[in-house]
Amino acid sequence: MQIDLFITCINDAMFPRTGQATVRLLERLGQTVRFNANQTCCGQMHLNTGYRDDALKLIRKFVDDYRDSEVVVMPSGSCAAMVRELYPEAAKWGGDQDLLREVEELAPRVFELSEFLVNKLGIDDVGAYYPHRVTYHPTCHAMRVLRVGDAPLKLLRNVRGMTLLELEGSEECCGFGGTFSVKNPDVSAAMLADKTRHILDTGAEVCTAGDNSCLLHIGGGLHRLRSGAGTVHLAEILASTEGEVFA
Amino acid sequence: MSGLHPAKPFPEAARDKVNQPQLRANLRKVTHTIREKRLRAVGELPHWEELRVLGEATKDASLANLSDRLLQLEASVKARGGQVHWARDAAEAREIVVRIAQAHQVDELIKVKSITSDEIELNAALQERGIHAIETDLAELIVQLSHDTPSHILVPAIHRNRAEIQALFNRELPGEGSLSDSPAELAGAARRYLRHKFLTTKMAVSGVNFAVAETGTVCVVESEGNGRMCLTLPEVLVSIMGVEKVLEKWEDLAVFMELLPRSSTAERMNPYTSFWSGVTPGDGPQEFHLILLDNGRTEVLADATGRQTLRCIRCSACLNVCPVYERTGGHAYGSVYPGPIGAILTPQLLGMADKNANTLPGASSLCGACFDACPVRINIPQVLIYLRGEVTAEKGVTAEALAMKTVGYAMSSGWRFEGALKLARVGQGPLVKGGEITSLPGLLGGWTQSRDLKAVPPQSFREWWKEREQGSE
Numbered sequence: 001m002q003i004d005l006f007i008t009c010i011n012d013a014m015f016p017r018t019g020q021a022t023v024r025l026l027e028r029l030g031q032t033v034r035f036n037a038n039q040t041c042c043g044q045m046h047l048n049t050g051y052r053d054d055a056l057k058l059i060r061k062f063v064d065d066y067r068d069s070e071v072v073v074m075p076s077g078s079c080a081a082m083v084r085e086l087y088p089e090a091a092k093w094g095g096d097q098d099l100l101r102e103v104e105e106l107a108p109r110v111f112e113l114s115e116f117l118v119n120k121l122g123i124d125d126v127g128a129y130y131p132h133r134v135t136y137h138p139t140c141h142a143m144r145v146l147r148v149g150d151a152p153l154k155l156l157r158n159v160r161g162m163t164l165l166e167l168e169g170s171e172e173c174c175g176f177g178g179t180f181s182v183k184n185p186d187v188s189a190a191m192l193a194d195k196t197r198h199i200l201d202t203g204a205e206v207c208t209a210g211d212n213s214c215l216l217h218i219g220g221g222l223h224r225l226r227s228g229a230g231t232v233h234l235a236e237i238l239a240s241t242e243g244e245v246f247a
Numbered sequence: 248m249s250g251l252h253p254a255k256p257f258p259e260a261a262r263d264k265v266n267q268p269q270l271r272a273n274l275r276k277v278t279h280t281i282r283e284k285r286l287r288a289v290g291e292l293p294h295w296e297e298l299r300v301l302g303e304a305t306k307d308a309s310l311a312n313l314s315d316r317l318l319q320l321e322a323s324v325k326a327r328g329g330q331v332h333w334a335r336d337a338a339e340a341r342e343i344v345v346r347i348a349q350a351h352q353v354d355e356l357i358k359v360k361s362i363t364s365d366e367i368e369l370n371a372a373l374q375e376r377g378i379h380a381i382e383t384d385l386a387e388l389i390v391q392l393s394h395d396t397p398s399h400i401l402v403p404a405i406h407r408n409r410a411e412i413q414a415l416f417n418r419e420l421p422g423e424g425s426l427s428d429s430p431a432e433l434a435g436a437a438r439r440y441l442r443h444k445f446l447t448t449k450m451a452v453s454g455v456n457f458a459v460a461e462t463g464t465v466c467v468v469e470s471e472g473n474g475r476m477c478l479t480l481p482e483v484l485v486s487i488m489g490v491e492k493v494l495e496k497w498e499d500l501a502v503f504m505e506l507l508p509r510s511s512t513a514e515r516m517n518p519y520t521s522f523w524s525g526v527t528p529g530d531g532p533q534e535f536h537l538i539l540l541d542n543g544r545t546e547v548l549a550d551a552t553g554r555q556t557l558r559c560i561r562c563s564a565c566l567n568v569c570p571v572y573e574r575t576g577g578h579a580y581g582s583v584y585p586g587p588i589g590a591i592l593t594p595q596l597l598g599m600a601d602k603n604a605n606t607l608p609g610a611s612s613l614c615g616a617c618f619d620a621c622p623v624r625i626n627i628p629q630v631l632i633y634l635r636g637e638v639t640a641e642k643g644v645t646a647e648a649l650a651m652k653t654v655g656y657a658m659s660s661g662w663r664f665e666g667a668l669k670l671a672r673v674g675q676g677p678l679v680k681g682g683e684i685t686s687l688p689g690l691l692g693g694w695t696q697s698r699d700l701k702a703v704p705p706q707s708f709r710e711w712w713k714e715r716e717q718g719s720e
Contacts, residue, residue: 019708040658050635054655144615177612185693220698
């Protein structure tokens with residue numbers, strides 16, 4: 001399958017290792033990965049903060065960049081949710097019927113990484129090795145918008161050498177919410193406090209998730225606490241083997 | 248706080264609340280308990296998702312023909328001996344109630360299901376004319392006696408604990424002597440006080456859960472039975488309903504009798520459901536008034552995305568599952584409608600120009616728990632995002648808008664983005680210590696208040712990819 005990788009702006013800028021891991025993982029599974037260097041951002045921050053017109057420009061750009069793709073895969077639940085769930089709404093709000101048709105046509109070919117592996121490729125053991133204690137935080141948009149279900153857990157349970165620890169209150173939001181974290185810093189921090197407490201209670205060395213925006217938030221909290229625990233994107237765990245350690 | 252109008256922007260009101268340990272403990276305990284119970288109650292019905300779809304469709308059908316439904320309701324209620332009043336706004340609704348009270352020369356009345364009357368700030372208007380309104384829902388009574396305001400749609404005194412209620416009743420309920428903090432003893436004292444009021448008060452004011460256009464039947468759903476007494480013992484009954492509460496047919500009630508109790512109190516069936524149609528000679532109130540309140544609702548109905556808000560049946564499931572509500576409680580929202588539903592309803596009723604209410608669509612991390620819990624499938628996260636757009640359109644050019652434009656420009660092509668990243672790496676220099684940023688200026692300072700920020704690494708993914716393409720990996 002010809003996969004177009006949408007790396008997402010946050011991964012591109014802040015988490016290049018996650019992108020490298022995603023490429024290595026997909027290629028190890030026999031897939032062909034392309035990277036369209038004109039890609040930038042899905043427009044989620046603009047739309048969710050109320051800047052509809054700015055978001056629509058980025059939405060049109062995404063459609064231009066991926067109109068002819070067989071599949072578009074992204075290592076981010078919230079960016080995939082933006083494309084699948086909110087692009088059609090944004091097109092309606094902007095009164096752009098042509099765009100609506102285009103995004104509805106494109107949406108079914110857009111996947112978050114774990115759902116792509118498990119549901120589209122039918123793989124739940126990627127042959128990974130990661131000798132650490134790990135707990136998993138299911139991110140809100142992957143869980144409640146994309147409905148990836150237990151796809152990430154299926155993948156994690158098959159990682160060799162790893163101890164997977166159950167996270168209490170795992171389905172509760174970490175409090176990131178994009179610009180929510182800076183516009184409502186007190187509530188966001190209160191939510192983060194409970195999330196980091198639950199993570200530390202597991203005794204895990206790392207918390208993993210399918211979305212680096214959530215992990216940027218959780219990791220920032222764990223680092224501020226000097227807790228010693230850190231965060232690693234799911235793709236980096238899945239890409240790691242005994243020969244090549246990604247995280 | 249009273250009525251719909253928040254006194255502060257949400258972030259400021261929330262800051263006052265998140266640091267109160269007793270409040271946080273109460274909210275955590277109650278919301279987590281109700282959450283688990285609701286999941287059990289809902290899990291018993293294998294066709295729950297179909298019921299939600301039916302609830303959504305039933306409400307939408309009624310809203311699609313709202314003017315016809317309301318005229319039909321008016322005719323049905325009148326045909327059964329009731330009187331119907333139309334109120335454009337809160338002031339008109341208040342005046343109608345005051346006029347009825349004055350016509351009967353009452354100086355006291357009893358109330359149940361008070362949220363709509365709180366929306367129009369009825370109690371204060373009555374008090375100004377020397378008429379004292381007594382809340383008869385136990386939790387509403389607690390709130391009223393402590394000169395407080397409700398903080399939850401269904402559990403208005405969720406922010407109070409047993410010791411606080413003990414002190415309050417010992418101070419405020421006459422002739423009860425010294426009460427212990429036993430719930431049974433406290434409830435007994437309230438019961439004696441309220442029974443006396445039910446038997447001696449001539450007029451009652453109620454809210455409405457549903458009204459059936461076809462039959463003129465009004466419905467109130469409750470747990471305590473105090474509502475039943477309020478609705479049946481006085482001579483005069485005035486019920487106030489938002490216009491969106493109307494349903495077309497008697498059969499339409501069935502789906503809501505399943506959806507509402509399981510979503511709100513996590514019960515299979517609520518203890519008391521009262522239905523009445525107009526006036527029945529010799530039985531119950533002999534004078535019945537129904538007030539149809541608009542107060543901004545038809546404006547909401549006119550908006551294609553916002554109108555789903557009017558499906559709300561006030562179950563409060565969205566409050567109980569909301570991680571923001573769990574940390575702030577209801578008072579932070581500054582309106583009688585708190586939580587996720589309040590964050591979309593209040594600003595729509597008041598309009599996007601209201602400087603405090605227009606911060607409410609921002610009071611969410613968009614986690615989506617509310618949409619999953621909503622029995623009538625109001626897509627609250629989607630409406631929140633839509634309303635954020637309405638708010639920024641109302642505000643026009645701001646520093647934030649310019650920053651967003653700048654980021655948008657940087658994102659308009661791959662090479663511009665690459666250039667912006669190079670600039671960011673240089674710009675962050677003085678802020679980075681050991682690979683992390685611990686203090687940021689301006690708007691972004693909210694982040695570093697309680698978290699560190701990873702620094703932008705030396706090579707972006709796109710730079711790595713370019714190198715790899717050039718065969719230098």
